[in-house]
Amino acid sequence: MKKNKVLIVDDQKSVRSMIRRWVESDPRWEVAAEASQPFEARDRILDTKPDVMTLDVHMPGMDGIEFLKKLLPQYPMPVIMFSSHTTEGADTTLEALDAGAFDFISKPTGSPESLEETKTALIEKLNAALSFNVNFHKTKTYISPPLPSKTETKNIYKRKLLVIGSSTGGTYALRTVLSHFESGMPPTLIAQHMPENFTTLFAKRLKNELGLNVKEAKDKEIMEPGSIFIAPGNYHLAVQKIGKDLYTKLLQTEKVNGHRPSVDVLFDSVVEQRLSDQTVATILTGMGGDGAKALLHLKEKGAVTIGQNEDSCVVYGMPKVAFELGAVSHQLPLDKIGEKIKALAQT
Template identity: 35%
Template structure:
């Protein structure tokens, strides 16, 4: 059961949303709040798994509250608002979902259906990011769990069969990120030049938002950024973002490298998974021509395969604790001895440029 805090200044809308959410088997509204300050106290008291936020609220608007929430107490947040034009903006501010309030022509039954579909699509994220326990138990990967992962077909690159670097003079850059990654990646991409090796990105992101995020990166960067589709040739000056419901891997076809999307089981509790992407690169390209970057995020996805890349000669960096929204994934990679340099967010773009020109290795 996932607990929800509903935030809306309208008593009638709070009641409607509460009733709709409570009708979903896996969700329960444990409290509601009438403005941002009331919500702040309710979050401290109830520690919900998810909050819903209205944009038009007194004292502090929902966008400002969302930004503060992601900075001070990052957690899954869905905006339910009549301002549909703000959909992409609030995602960039850290929301994991956006549900427009019904217009005059929509029935309450249709609105309830949209809420149900949206929340059920987030259950995979909630399983991973629940904040009910302030100090999560250390994840233990059992032998049984590892065996299950290794039974997947080798073409799905879950097994580790490192290749020697076969890119020759060419290079490849891979970035993994999660909670806080949207804003952080935007900051990095704004400072990149357009003469870089291909960049692959796995960002934990709900299905339906990856295309708009890729477009946002493209609009704010000198690089050409794509939401990856199957069979795209990796080109210099281009970046490829994993879709929100597929693993992003690569394969060699003749003399070129192409994207290969996998609609398979979750790995490290995620699809897309950073571990899958990193391991694919290690298997197909090898470490000698690869730069792997671990950015802000909760959990440990990517740390195992990053260590394999590091051991195979890749240049690896992790975002430092000071500049992370959540110092989870970088911390796990550092603990495993998978990281050569620990870098502030403001410096990551320059490290990428330096690696591309041969100054970092």
């Protein structure tokens, strides 16, 4: 059986050795080469033509972000970043995702449990990388947010709620979708697969870049028009009714489909609160099938549903499963989804 090839790029030999052991523990993968800095990595790419590259965010000579920006237009490939848990590490990792990184993994803390979790995550993301849409980097464009509407728009929206689920490639996808939103739209809840600390920074970046009321969700926040809530890492996000009003709800129950936050938990909470026929639900790029079954439940109960199409996904996993289940009312390219949500929210 032909094995898939990985290039490991990290300035620490001990880290490269650790990643090599993890990669070689899976019979589907082999290490094509190692590199201690970007210039060496460029040569190894030409020599070995790897299927996937792992890349440390911080390296001497040229940081990982600059390297990605120079590399990916010439050699489009899935790149998995290794990031620290620090705020600085999280912020740099989000920049790496903006620059075109496929996904990221937080470096282990050193405990046996953390080491095993990181190893498992690496193998999972390596396998997901084989479904990477190589045309993504060629078609990717940044969309400038529209000028804020000068007219009061909240009364034109008949739907009460918008919910969105996303995973791999979701940081770019969400920015693109939300760039079409305006201040008076129905409240929006988002489950993006992302660890603690990262979601806080991601919400702040979206707020600053788009000029929208984006925040990391807290428990029992009233959901007002124009508010956009990102599920915090390590918590499920749900909707709940208290009296006549809608509020956020945070849960730390078991992971669902291997995730917390889980898209299924968010979507199913809409069904449980009998809000389906007042909701527009959207599933974006990501590996696996989280959110697909719950999207079908929503559609069956009267929600209007949207799925991202294959060509515009980084990984056509979650939207594919949802589409094949019959859960998607409208399948669209990424750059059309934001405007479609706005239009459907008025119906």
